[in-house]
Amino acid sequence: MSEPISIDIWSDIACPWCYIGKRNLEAGLASTASDDDAPQVDITFHSFELSPDTPVDFDGDELDFLAGHKGMPREQVAQMLDNVTNVAKNAGLEYRFDLLKHTNTVKAHELLHHAKAEGLQHEMEERLMSAYFTEGKHVGRIDDLVELAAEVGLDADATRDALENDKHLPAVRQDQAQARAYGIQGVPFFVIDGQYGISGAQPPEAFANVLRDLWSKRGAPAEEQPAG
Template sequence: MKIEVWSDYVCPFCYIGKRRLEEAIQQLDFKSEIEIEFKSFELDPNAPKSYDANIHELIAKKYGITVNQAKANNTQIAAQAKSMGLIYDFEAMKPTNTFDAHRLAHYANAEGTQDKFSERLLRAYFTEGKDLSSYEVLASLAKEVGLDYDQAMKILNSDQYRDAVRRDESDARRLNISGVPYFVINGKYAISGAQPTAVFLQSLKQIRTDEVRVESEISGTSNNESKGICIDGQCNI
């Protein structure tokens, strides 16, 4: 089973959704058969590398609410994160452009350490208040998960993996993905949002059951004609 995950490193629900998915997978008896691949999605491709405003002020402006309301919403999000063992420090977060972080994540994927690097980027942003647009920060984080620092810097100072990021984003548009996290299973089923662990668990079990059933049936249709199913509001695409 392949799970493709469209997400952004400054999306608070992406980190929560990642952890809930992982928690669900650990409860599956076929977890060893699951492959996860993270896909690039920029919440704001035009975001600058630095802002004069803090995260609360930016959210207030984006959604047309007061700063106090934004702070209250962020407190609720932090509580959700804490329930999954994640510590969010909204006061330290540095909103930024994530394009280069996504480029380097493709390098990590090519080296077989994409999951570790994605996890490190998320913790660096949400917990440690690191600047994910800084080449020095990105290369250092890459080194922490076993990647080559000099190679990471070389990539960051070039256009390498630019097309890979744009290809992921083009695929997201083709699939009508307008928000993240967004999970596509076996290219046929979709789960949108940071759903509760129980929803991930039930959905993955049902998809597995359906896939096994389809494979065992004697049918006159080709694989390209097979259809997915809808599970608790998450349907095939």
């Protein structure tokens, strides 16, 4: 049995393209599931903060934040958000920027590492992104994060202790250091088998094609594999 293909994903909870990229990867994987020899994968999420200087309680809406952060006119920001909302809809997501509560995401990243240690990282990633982009929930405060963690099956007291004591902050910083080492400047960024980089929310078929190609090479007899 071949080893699963590793997929390491650098993303931020507050990155709209990261949630779209996650959905597109899932759709790509779903399209390969019926293959006679379907690719097997092992997915790990890694931390990347797009705006680490953002306060936990930002005073304003997403238009205010992006207009100030990027120095763009509000009308241009509104058009940009409309565009990403439409792209998200094509991926099966209903973004609600009118409800979104912009916040600092470092504690959410710490929570993802806590969930990873408990075998629930994928469930926690999905819950956080859904809460942020489609439900207008706050994902920066410890109380709110503990509540979301409990929803996916994590122990509330253990989660609170981990977040209050920065237990997983070193792991967040290690992810960020690895991103710098790879030269990652924007997310989502997918590292396949530790050697192939895919930047951005690529369409499902792009992921499917790469995974099928890698899996077929992995399963080929040694004498059929290209040298070198």
